[in-house]
Amino acid sequence: MSEIELIATATFGLEAVVKRELQNLGYTDINVSDGKVSFRADEKAIPRANLWLRSADRLLLKMGEFKALTFDELFEKTKALPWDDWITRDAKFTVNGKSVKSKLFSISDCQSIVKKAVVEKLKQRYAADWFEETGPESTIQVALLNDIATLTINTSGAGLHKRGYREAAGEAPLKETLAAAMIQLSYWNKDRILLDPFCGSGTIPIEAAMISRNIAPGLNRKFASEEWPIIDKNLWKEARVEAYNAIDQDTPISILASDIDHKAIAIAAENALQAGVDDCIEFSVKPLVQVKTEEKFGVVITNPPYGERIGSRKEIADIYQAMGRIFRADPTWSVYVLTPQENFESLYGTKAHRKRKLYNGNIKVDFYQYYGERPPKK
Ligand SMILES: C[S@@+](CC[C@H](N)C(=O)[O-])C[C@H]1O[C@@H](n2cnc3c(N)ncnc32)[C@H](O)[C@@H]1O
Incomplete structure (x- = not known):
């Protein structure tokens, strides 16, 4: 099984708790930054961390990280990533984005560039021009911070606070x-x-x-x-x-x-x-x-x-x-x-x-x- 990089996102102040949870699950190669706890593991970590993380918001699969100052750069560098290893021909995928202190600040433009680049990659791989998008859902995120773009796929879907037991909540429930x-x-x-x-x-x-x-x-x-x-x-x-x-x-x-x-x-x-x-x-x-x-x-x-x-x-x-x-x-x-x-x-x-x-x-x-x-x- 090949090695992948995962990011457990966390609310400000909870990164150390998430790190400890990952250590308890046996992961060692862990890096902490604001709102993110990254770790290297094999594919088994996708089910295990999703099932066990108690304080993280989501588990993202990191596809790549690079400097992007122009839309061309964003397009080419996104296209070069191995999307076809993770996104199947029939996958329904959406792109969301955020941009902080970066030259590429128009989020909607960044999203559509990334979508186009991923489609291009899939076209090459499957020698097709048209994709039905009737299959499983993948949400890609393009996050720009200080001109560095981080491209991820959300492995969790809905936030990890949704455990499935709290259908009803009173006033001001805690996450x-x-x-x-x-x-x-x-x-x-x-x-x-x-x-x-x-x-x-x-x-x-x-x-x-x-x-x-x-x-x-x-x-x-x-x-x-x-x-x-x-x-x-x-x-x-x-x-x-x-x-x-x-x-x-x-x-x-x-x-x-x-x-x-x-x-x-x-x-x-x-x-x-x-x-x-x-x-x-x-x-x-x-x-x-x-x-x-x-x-x-x-x-x-x-x-x-x-x-x-x-x-x-x-x-x-x-x-x-x-x-x-x-x-x-x-x-x-x-x-x-x-x-x-x-x-x-x-x-x-x-x-x-x-x-x-x-x-x-x-x-x-x-x-x-x-x-x-x-x-x-x-
Ligand atoms: C911020 S909410 C707690 C939310 C809770 N942690 C959750 O996740 O649903 C505060 C709670 O205090 C209760 N409360 C207000 N005054 C109270 C009092 N004097 N004695 C006991 N409970 C009170 C309210 O009914 C409300 O459910």
């Missing part, structure tokens, strides 16, 4: 990829109790349960490259079998999830059922102020309301102050909170041990981390 990253950035593990007192549609508890059961996040969905005839179907089969066999059904897991809104809890419970982790999570309808647990060394990971509605500032301040009163009472608990609230620490009542800048969609947020006492070694 599954971000929830998985928050958990992996914390010191929580399956021996400790986890609590999300603002669980909404259940994303954080469900992702945590899937991590502790070692359930591959992509097991419930399809990927664009699964349809590509070029990739041996057995590779997908083997990767899925490997993932099924890896599931840990037995370890007891204790996750508490609550929310003030009974509709959100009904949705969260349904989502947990769809994800196959309903037995790991205890859901309840309750306001934060009623959240209580006698357990020690627990971990709170949560995404509280942000208070975007007019007039809700006082309400939000009250909630954040109540969080401080409740969770600071027991020094064995660790608390992780994702919020854009700049004075969060003063409302909560103490400075976080660590603060990490992240993005929740377009909203700039901080991930406040309060480390409680460590549990005794077993």
Whole structure:
């Protein structure tokens, strides 16, 4: 099997988490830059990384990278790439693009040049003038940054946050990829109790349960490259079998999830059922102020309301102050909170041990981390 280069795209701030996920999958030749984690592997990595990556947005197959200052240059250098190794005669392919700080700034022109160049390549290979485009889908991306064009094919299709379990979502749901990253950035593990007192549609508890059961996040969905005839179907089969066999059904897991809104809890419970982790999570309808647990060394990971509605500032301040009163009472608990609230620490009542800048969609947020006492070694 020949070597290929893949790019796992990631939201700003999550590159290191994605790198660690790839290392856990056994990949070593990894390069990190803004929003991209590139690695070299063989074709088997396409099914494996798509099935297992929890915090990456998409997995792209890198076709080439070159300097392009003119449309001619873009056309010729694109045409020289081995598109015919990956795109079949009947493939339906679209091109999307982006351009940052580059001479070729017209995205629509770049897209049509790249499409023409790929068609030319296919015409040569298949000695044909016309392609039906009735077959499997491939989305090509031309991304220009500082005059360097990177050409990729999207192997995932829909974003990897689409796991297939969350048909319904409440207000302001968190992306599954971000929830998985928050958990992996914390010191929580399956021996400790986890609590999300603002669980909404259940994303954080469900992702945590899937991590502790070692359930591959992509097991419930399809990927664009699964349809590509070029990739041996057995590779997908083997990767899925490997993932099924890896599931840990037995370890007891204790996750508490609550929310003030009974509709959100009904949705969260349904989502947990769809994800196959309903037995790991205890859901309840309750306001934060009623959240209580006698357990020690627990971990709170949560995404509280942000208070975007007019007039809700006082309400939000009250909630954040109540969080401080409740969770600071027991020094064995660790608390992780994702919020854009700049004075969060003063409302909560103490400075976080660590603060990490992240993005929740377009909203700039901080991930406040309060480390409680460590549990005794077993
Ligand atoms: C930002 S959303 C959480 C979204 C969730 N992470 C998800 O992925 O769906 C905040 C949640 O806090 C809940 N909430 C608001 N005030 C609350 C309170 N006082 N006590 C408990 N839950 C509350 C809302 O119902 C909402 O579901």
